[in-house]
Every structure is written in C-alpha cells, then in structure tokens.
Amino acid sequence: MATPLHPQSPPPVRPSSRSEFEIAIVCALPLEFDAVCLAVDEFWDVNGDSFGRARGDQNLYTTGRIGNHNVVLALLPGMGKVSGASTAANLRHSYTELQLVLLVGICGGVPSPGGSREVLLGDVVVSQQVVQFDFGRQYPGRFITRDDASNTLGRPDRAIRTLLATLQTEHGLERLEEGAAQHLASIQCTASAKGRAVTYGYPGIEQDRLFPPGYFHKHHGQTQCLCHESEHPCPQATTTSCKDLGCDVARTVRRQRLYARQKSKVFVGNVGSGDTVMKSGLDRDRLAYAHQLIAFEMEGAGMWDELPCVVVKGVCDYADSHKDKVWQPFAAAAAAAATKAVLRQYSQTDRQCRSKYTRPGLQGIPPTQPS
Template sequence: MPPSPPSDRGGFGIALICALPTEYDAVSLLFDEFWDDDDDKYGKADGDPNHYTMGCIGNHNVVLALLPHMGKVNAASAAASMKSSYHFLRLALLVGICGGVPTGENGEVLLGDVIISSSVVQYDFGRQYPGKFERKDTVADNLGRPNKDIRSLLGLLGTHRGIERLEERTARYLEELQAEAAKKKRIGKDKYKYPGTAQDKLFEPSYRHKHHVAANCICRECTGDMDPICDPATKLSCAELKCDENHIVRRDRLAEKELLEKKSDPAAQEPAVHIGAIASGDTVFKSGVHRDRIVKQENVIAFEMEGAGVWDEVPCIVVKGVCDYADCHKHKDWQNFAAATAAAAAKAVLGRYTQTDSDKSNAARTAALEDEHVSKHKALPESTWNPVFNGEIKGRNVIAGSSLTGGNFTFG
C-alpha cells in the first residue's frame, strides 16, 4: 500500500535527479502514485528555479527533478536549489546513463548493465602542464565520502545476497517499466526495448573510428592513437566507416546472453549491477585509450557528467545504466534502454532503503489528520451537510464552512 501524500514539503526525504528527458521519462514510469496530478499543492522556496514532480515509489514519498542541462555546474546548482525547498532530504539518487568501463575487478560490463557509485572522482579537476595533466588529489580537493547511512546501504547492497536481490528486483521492475511504456501512445512498446546482443560491440581501445576505405581526407594519415581524423567521420556510424569487426573484443557474458536470446528467453535483457568508483567530469568521453588511462590511474568503472556536482550538495548515490563504452565507436542506440535499467535499479535500491521513524510518523500524522477531518464531517447531522456555497475554488489558503454549526475544512 503506498504512503499517504505528505501534508507539506517536509514529508519528502528522497530526491531523484535526472539530466535528460529520456531518463526522466523512464523514472516516471515506475512511480506508483503521483501527488501533483491535479495541481502543485506543495510549491517551492523563493528563488528555486527547479520544477518538480512529486509522488511515491514503493513506501517512499519522492520528489523528481529534471536538470535544465547536463554537466556538473547545472547539477550542483539544481541540487543546491532543491535543498532550499526540501529541507529534510536524506538521500538523492542521480539516475540516468553513463559510459561503462568494459572490464574490471567485478568482471565484464555490458551495455545495459547498471553502475552504482561507491564514490565519485572528479577526474578533470587539476592542473594542465605542457606535457601532462595532473589531477588535484589532496583531501581538500577531493569529493567527500558518503555519509554513514549511505555507506551502510552500499555495504548491504554490495554483499552477494544484496547484489543478487538487487539484480532480481531490477529485472522485474525493468519488465514493469516496459509494460507501462507500451500502454503510452506517446512512448510505445519499442522505446525501452532491449537492443540485442548484436548491437553490443566493443572494439579494441586503439582501433580508431575513422574512414577505413581509401578517402580523400586526413583519415588516410591516421595511424596512431592521437592522430586527427576528419570531422565527418566523427558523425558517421561504424557501418558507414567500414569499421573492421575483426577488431571486436569477444566476451563470455555476451556469448551467454546471445544463447538466451536465441531461445527467446527474457533473461537475455537482464542487467548486471556493479558497485564502484565513478569518474565525473564535463567531458563526453569518446576515446578508449584515454578511458583506459584514467581507469588505470583512478580505478573507476564508469564515466558520467553530473555526479561531482550533486555529490557534496546532498547525500547522493549515482545509479546509471551503461549506454556506451566511452570510446570513439559510441552511439545513442542504447540510451533509452540504459535509462530504463537505471530507473529499474533505482526503484530496487529504494526498496532496500529503510524508512526512518520520522518518515513513518509523518505518514501516520498525515493519515490521522485525514481521518480526523472525515470523522468531524460525519459527526454532523446529515441535514447540515449541504455546502454554504457552490463553485470552483481556484485560490489557496481557503477556509470554507461545511455547515452553519462549524466543522471547517482547509483546502490547498
């Protein structure tokens, strides 16, 4: 049973933040109830430019925000403004898509898998020397570690049982999201569909995305990792550029998924969940060589663009679906599905996030107030139930008497 709508903004302790409309749409499909379908009865603080969607997911009342643009600065500004309106936020989930590191300590990472942050590394904050870039890594320059509440949750999720339950629930919520999307005319059944193993291609890090057949452009001179290529090549697909699939890296997990796919087993689309450090910066990563260099230095498992902005503003966990491998062969075909797996995982994470006494007392207080209003109304003689006036109430802070004997109700 979903919780009752909070009486005011103080009843929202959890925030969901998305940077792209497709991420926002995916998260919205997993709301159990919306509290703002009729009007925005909660408002916001003066000077807060954000626009919010309020509702509940599972047992939690949540507020959802869509950033005006991508990047750390926009994320930090939105998170700071959110705090001015919602003073009691205990957790923010930054939900969306990212570039994944294909191999690591946790095994193979495939497109559609979900990355959950244990920490965030601001990899582009440092000093550029003539021969190298040096990241600032002092305690004062680094982002702080999560608070005890989040560290405890991540510790639980990181156990074998925790990961297993998280993946099971993520798979279930993913199917629910896809079914809900199929009901929406504006979305359709195919938007969040699994693209298939044939579309999951990982090229060798040093294999360049350029014209591979003779062309009258600088691609002909490109033989090294850092050599320039022509601008049109950056906008063309691998098929158009004739990228050689002999340079594709073969992976065991992908082969297992392919077998499931041939059997039409829905388990083929089920994502794995990986917990680890995430690299955050204002650069869209499109280089396998540079990706692996930072991975070696920082031991990260994914790249994204908003985490560093939100991290120190509110208690935060980054939950992102892998839509590419942060290399030059990346494309957008996996973005919708990755947004869906991230949304499903976010709901699964919330299912493991324990309500506090303040959450429960707020829900109980709201329900008690509603019961009290109903009881007072029913206690009056039926002859006094007629309204004093009829008409639509468009204003706010209105007190209207239900009878001549008292029994006032507050609207808005």
C-alpha cells in the same frame, strides 16, 4: 503496475508538506526522466504541484511514491557540473529533509574494470564514490589529476554507506538485480501500454560492440580526408556511424558474458565525473586504472558540491569514439528499474541509524530553512 509493499512498512500516505520528502531523484536528460516516471507507482501532483518551492528556486518538481517512499523528481536544465550544482542547491533549499539523493540516468561504462570484470551495455553502475577526474592541473601536453583526497568527493552519510555496504554483499546484489529485472519488465510494459514512442526494449547482443581501445572510429578505407593515415578522425567521422565508416566488427573484443546475458548486472564502485564527454578508449582506460573507475558521467561532481548523492546509471556506451545513441533508452530504463530496486533495499535499512542530512564536511551546519 503497483509495487507490493514491504509487510512491515507503513502505509503510504500523501505528504502534507515538502518536509515529508526524504528522497530525491535527479535526471539530466528528458529520456532519463521519462524512464524514472514510468517507475513511479503513484503521482502526488496529478492536479498540479501543491508543494511549491522555496523562494528563488526555479526547479520544476514532480512528486509521487515509489514503493513505500515519497519521492521528489527533478530534471536538470542541462548536462554537466554547473547544471548539477545549481539544481542541487535549489533542491536542498526547497526540500530540507532529504536523506537520499539519487542521480539517475545513463553513462559511459568501463568495459573491464580492474581487468577482471565484464561490464556490458545495459548494465547498471551504482557509485561507491564520485571521483572528479578533471580536477587538477593542465601541463603542456598532459593533464595531472590531483592525486589526493580532494578529488574524491566527501563520504556519504551513514545510512547511505549502510545501503552501499548491503549492495556489495552477494545476497544484496542478487536481490537488487532480480528486483531491477522485474521493474524493468514493468517499465517496458507500461511504456508499450501508454503507446510511448520509446519502448525501452533491449537492442540485442549484436548491437553491443566493444572495440579495442587503440582501434579508432574513423574512415577506414582510402578517403580524401586522410583518416586512414592518422590516429585522429576527421570532423566528419566523429558524427558518422561505425557502419558507414567501415569500423571492422571482426576487430571487436570477445566477452564471455555477452552470449549468456540474461539480465542487467549491477556494479558498485567509483564513478568518474567530469565536464567533458569521454570519447576515447585510451583515456578511459588510463583514468579508470588511475582511479579504479567503473564508469564516466557528467553531473555527479556538481551535485556533490551541494548534496551527497548516489549515482545510479545505465551503461549506454563504452566511453570511446565509437559510441552512438542506440542503447540510451534501454540503459535509462535499466537505471530507473535499478533505482526502484535500490529504494526497496533502502526501506529495509534501520531508520534509527539515519541522521538528519548535513552537508559533507560541514557537520553541524543546519540546512537552509525554506522561505
């Protein structure tokens, strides 16, 4: 479904070269990439990629238009920091005029950031800052994150800061959430119309279960594995569902928003990025408190080494041991929809204030020219 364009925006035309692309969208998982593709209004590479790549760049790109922006899409070869860093380095070599890089997909959410807000599965987080929480020193029995500015990765450039500031006004956020809800419905419709195996439907509030951080995902009955005598689950428990283990739904935390939920909310804040999958409610809450985090993901820190990016990710679990994959498709679609809404807002920021991209902290060093 085509997006109506902003009345003052220039008509979109097919770019003639890579240098005309100012926006990149990067995904770590095929599921995330597919959801973003459903948000693309028009593809420029239906007859093959005519834009090519810089020498040595092994990324594969998809190009197209979302609203009135030309966008280049890249899928990471795997999850984690190294994958994010190498893809971003190549992306930067091939597409030298990028102004905005969005890292789009799914993440683990902090259920109650700051103790007052309620984040639900299917909500979307947008990064104000990316915090590398696993950068520090491992002492016997404990890890100390470096508590200085170096674990908070650079500052986005002015145009991105303007965009993020807009998204923190009630008006801007409301408009973003309304736009995202419309785009989500469109993505779901398109997926159904195309007969996709994944249709990105809402799994239902009964599937949104939050257990207290100290309630562990393990065998709860009398079993030979002795799970019930320990805080640590046996290896088999980590790959077994809550239902089969007997995790008690009566222990779930009540959330006010859950039964009144109408659409995905968008939260702007610090996103923690590390190379380990967060699967512990206690560690999640400890790190969230220490760094004012709203979510955890795995590629942002690596990307930031090369390109300042904005993380836009849908919450598919609560970063605890009970996590499963039920919410991943919906969360991926919610993130893709929010990305489209973010781009709509971005088109309304003053183009004059955009400065040509320079690496954070290295202002004045021009980006590498394409070969």
